[in-house]
Amino acid sequence: MNDFGIDFEGELNPAQFSAVTAPYNRPALVLAGAGSGKTRTLTYRVAWFLAECSFAPREILLLTFTNKAAREMLDRIFSLTGFSPEAFWGGTFHSVGNRFLRREGRAIGVEPDFTILDSDDSEAFLKRCVEEEYPNFFSVKDNPRVKLLRDIISYARNTCKSVPQTMAECFSWLETPAEQIADIAKFYDFDKRRKNYCDFDDLLELWKRLLEEDDAVRARYAGRFGNILVDEYQDTNSLQCRILDLLADRGDLTAVGDDAQCIYSWRGAQIDNILHFKDRYPAAAVFKIERNYRSTPQILDFANAVLSGMSTDDEYKKSLVAARGGTSKPLVIRAMDASSQGRQVADCVLDAVSSGKYRYSDIAILYRSHFQAMDLQLQMQYKNIPFVMTSGMKFFEQAHIKDVAAMIRFAANPRDFMSFWRLLKYLPKVGEKTANKIFSAALERSQKRRISVFEALSDKPVVAKVPVGARESFGELVSDVSALREMFERSTASGGGSGADSESGENSGNGEGGENSAGVFQADLFYAGRAASPNADSTAASRISAGGDEKGEGPGSESDGDSPVRDSESASGADSVVSDNPLPKDFVKAACSGWYSSVMKTQYADWQERVDDFDALYEYAGRYADIGDFLDNIALETDARPESEADAKVSKVRLMTVHQAKGLEFPIVFIVGAADGLFPTKRSIEEGDVEEERRLFYVAATRAMDYLVISYPRVGASGGNFEMRPPSRFLESVDSSLYDCAF
DNA sequence: CGCCCCCTGATTTTT
DNA sequence: TCAGGGGGCG
Ligand SMILES: Nc1ncnc2c1ncn2[C@@H]1O[C@H](COP(=O)(O)OP(=O)(O)OP(=O)(O)O)[C@@H](O)[C@H]1O
Numbered sequence: 001m002n003d004f005g006i007d008f009e010g011e012l013n014p015a016q017f018s019a020v021t022a023p024y025n026r027p028a029l030v031l032a033g034a035g036s037g038k039t040r041t042l043t044y045r046v047a048w049f050l051a052e053c054s055f056a057p058r059e060i061l062l063l064t065f066t067n068k069a070a071r072e073m074l075d076r077i078f079s080l081t082g083f084s085p086e087a088f089w090g091g092t093f094h095s096v097g098n099r100f101l102r103r104e105g106r107a108i109g110v111e112p113d114f115t116i117l118d119s120d121d122s123e124a125f126l127k128r129c130v131e132e133e134y135p136n137f138f139s140v141k142d143n144p145r146v147k148l149l150r151d152i153i154s155y156a157r158n159t160c161k162s163v164p165q166t167m168a169e170c171f172s173w174l175e176t177p178a179e180q181i182a183d184i185a186k187f188y189d190f191d192k193r194r195k196n197y198c199d200f201d202d203l204l205e206l207w208k209r210l211l212e213e214d215d216a217v218r219a220r221y222a223g224r225f226g227n228i229l230v231d232e233y234q235d236t237n238s239l240q241c242r243i244l245d246l247l248a249d250r251g252d253l254t255a256v257g258d259d260a261q262c263i264y265s266w267r268g269a270q271i272d273n274i275l276h277f278k279d280r281y282p283a284a285a286v287f288k289i290e291r292n293y294r295s296t297p298q299i300l301d302f303a304n305a306v307l308s309g310m311s312t313d314d315e316y317k318k319s320l321v322a323a324r325g326g327t328s329k330p331l332v333i334r335a336m337d338a339s340s341q342g343r344q345v346a347d348c349v350l351d352a353v354s355s356g357k358y359r360y361s362d363i364a365i366l367y368r369s370h371f372q373a374m375d376l377q378l379q380m381q382y383k384n385i386p387f388v389m390t391s392g393m394k395f396f397e398q399a400h401i402k403d404v405a406a407m408i409r410f411a412a413n414p415r416d417f418m419s420f421w422r423l424l425k426y427l428p429k430v431g432e433k434t435a436n437k438i439f440s441a442a443l444e445r446s447q448k449r450r451i452s453v454f455e456a457l458s459d460k461p462v463v464a465k466v467p468v469g470a471r472e473s474f475g476e477l478v479s480d481v482s483a484l485r486e487m488f489e490r491s492t493a494s495g496g497g498s499g500a501d502s503e504s505g506e507n508s509g510n511g512e513g514g515e516n517s518a519g520v521f522q523a524d525l526f527y528a529g530r531a532a533s534p535n536a537d538s539t540a541a542s543r544i545s546a547g548g549d550e551k552g553e554g555p556g557s558e559s560d561g562d563s564p565v566r567d568s569e570s571a572s573g574a575d576s577v578v579s580d581n582p583l584p585k586d587f588v589k590a591a592c593s594g595w596y597s598s599v600m601k602t603q604y605a606d607w608q609e610r611v612d613d614f615d616a617l618y619e620y621a622g623r624y625a626d627i628g629d630f631l632d633n634i635a636l637e638t639d640a641r642p643e644s645e646a647d648a649k650v651s652k653v654r655l656m657t658v659h660q661a662k663g664l665e666f667p668i669v670f671i672v673g674a675a676d677g678l679f680p681t682k683r684s685i686e687e688g689d690v691e692e693e694r695r696l697f698y699v700a701a702t703r704a705m706d707y708l709v710i711s712y713p714r715v716g717a718s719g720g721n722f723e724m725r726p727p728s729r730f731l732e733s734v735d736s737s738l739y740d741c742a743f
Numbered sequence: 744c745g746c747c748c749c750c751t752g753a754t755t756t757t758t
Numbered sequence: 759t760c761a762g763g764g765g766g767c768g
Contacts, residue, residue: 065757065758066757066758067757067758092757092758093758094758095758118758119757119758145762145763154758199758200757200758201758203758204758263756264756264757266755266756266757267756267757267758368755368756369754369755369756370754370755370756371754371755371759391756428745429744429745429746430745431744431745431746432744432745433744433745434744434745467745635758636758638757638758657755657756657757658756659755659756659757660756660757679755681754681755681756682754682755683754683755684755692756693755696756717759
């Protein structure tokens with residue numbers, strides 16, 4: 001028996017057991033259908049490495065694409081081994097890429113204190129880039145709008161293809177010359193570097209570049225990881241696949257996935273990555289699990305039937321057999337319209353709970369697209385059913401939250417011009433153009449007089465650019481961000497470093513290389529300070545090293561230590577630190593009051609509710625000890641709403657998209673909106689390819705353990721008018737003997 | 744140039 | 759239903 005009290009052989013079936021115990025230095029591919037215990041295999045393999053191969057948690061790299069799947073994976077490892085998520089190098093590709101770049105980015109000229117742009121930020125930034133480079137671009141009506149432009153560029157980057165190639169393959173209907181869009185992409189990229197921004201794609205692309213261009217760094221990390229485990233491997237894109245190949249060049253890779261569950265090809269996921277795994281890793285051992293432990297045989301038969309129309313690569317065709325029993329078939333409900341559907345689903349939920357066998361939290365309601373959740377939400381509220389909805393507007397993407405974050409971000413990185421620009425636009429009579437002028441003036445003064453941007457903002461020539469009626473408000477804004485800046489300087493000073501970019505403002509491309517390198521150096525200091533902050537000591541990393549086996553570190557690993565986290569998850573230790581070292585929550589408090597609180601009252605009729613969000617934000621900030629970590633997580637952690645500790649305990653029905661449900665399981669699952677035009681979507685039908693939709697439907701059905709209920713509205717409101725909708729073709733393709741009808 | 748009003752048309756999925 | 763574009767006024 002081992003440290004964890006796990007009976008590996010007893011708790012796993014033979015196929016799982018051989019995958020778990022396969023040599024760590026040989027590539028392993030676990031390819032199996034839904035609910036067959038792939039994630040279980042992955043988590044046990046981690047436990048095996050810890051128990052039998054004397055790996056330390058920080059020698060294990062765990063990756064997956066979505067936040068939810070990452071959390072599921074890490075939580076399950078925690079319950080199995082007792083090692084908390086921070087002990088490992090683990091999380092989404094983006095969050096781990098972020099960690100790599102913060103540590104090692106300098107090697108490829110990325111300053112470690114960069115600001116992460118979320119999708120809204122990058123869209124706004126791209127728009128500005130276009131307007132600078134091609135002022136009339138958006139006046140040409142055939143040209144793509146910013147959103148599409150961003151999608152094209154992003155898709156190209158995620159598939160490692162050139163913009164013209166992407167245009168030709170996927171956007172050939174666009175009139176705009178591909179070279180022009182390629183040029184915009186280039187300019188966007190250049191300007192991001194200049195402002196020290198990383199968008200989501202940079203977190204992968206620059207990570208890849210780092211590994212490609214600095215072989216010493218690559219080799220150091222490749223050597224550090226005893227094994228790299230990837231869940232949901234079928235949804236990796238070219239960029240992620242390349243990163244893995246670079247890091248796992250010694251074959252220490254465990255890939256886990258199911259080609260029938262590939263649902264992210266629209267953002268570049270390559271199903272071939274998993275199908276041709278053996279071509280790239282000829283030494284790979286492939287493990288297949290044919291047994292499904294999650295669902296009743298009836299649910300499984302239904303799910304298999306959904307898939308039967310699909311053409312799969314023969315080699316990887318899987319036949320799942322249920323390991324458990326069950327009696328009831330999936331139930332199909334037909335409703336008049338969306339609101340009647342909501343009512344019926346809500347009634348079913350109440351029935352299930354009043355039976356006493358299930359809690360609200362055992363139930364998930366899944367849908368193809370977020371707008372379908374609206375009617376459900378209403379009915380749930382009406383019937384007083386506790387629920388949590390994780391689709392739609394993300395908490396941190398709401399304007400008022402981003403405004404507050406913008407104030408803190410600007411204080412932390414004065415080159416983050418977009419953040420301050422965003423705030424300036426709230427001043428009366430100040431729009432995009434005036435905001436530009438104000439900020440340019442501030443930059444100019446700061447450079448000319450060698451003062452900080454913050455001081456420059458109070459300089460007369462700068463104030464002169466502010467419309468008279470906005471000056472009072474402007475003054476309050478400046479005083480608030482200056483106060484935040486002062487807090488930021490205190491927080492980094494007490495951490496042992498100094499502000500990275502306190503004085504320089506923007507390097508305005510006029511060839512002052514000297515200033516640039518000074519900035520890099522300072523950033524280095526700053527970053528080391530963060531990593532070594534006293535709070536970091538009380539983190540999981542040290543808790544782990546007390547319990548786990550501490551391994552000696554190679555030379556040079558002191559400053560770039562191999563411990564996966566630098567942050568403190570819980571600020572419980574930080575709480576006791578006196579206000580001398582301002583904490584993230586103090587920043588939040590400061591930013592939410594003062595200037596912004598009055599702006600919000602004039603800006604939003606529902607400001608009262610938004611104030612409640614500030615309380616939630618404050619509580620969330622309390623979990624962090626480092627302001628940089630806090631800001632990173634705001635951008636990367638796109639959860640619907642950070643739940644308070646007490647709130648998380650309340651049993652609630654979960655409303656979410658099928659995409660979000662991937663990798664999860666629930667005793668009772670509802671799939672709503674199973675009508676042609678909704679699921680599969682109208683778009684996919686028109687484009688003539690519904691295979692990914694089919695896989696998505698399969699993912700949805702296989703989330704269910706005990707009961708699966710599928711419903712569809714017969715009429716749907718599309719725009720102003722109503723449309724009759726036939727049941728989903730996926731439902732129709734299933735033999736009616738495999739389900740019951742409630743009508 | 745900011746701001747307001749009217750009209751249109753469209754609704755996928757994530758980091 | 760409402761976000762976003764276009765047009766016109768101050
Ligand atoms: N050998 C086993 N014995 C008992 N239960 C098992 C076994 N293997 C898997 N299970 C259970 O089956 C369920 C599904 O497992 P898991 O989530 O790991 O599957 P998966 O293949 O990752 O599914 P998906 O493809 O849907 O993500 C879990 O509740 C798991 O505990």
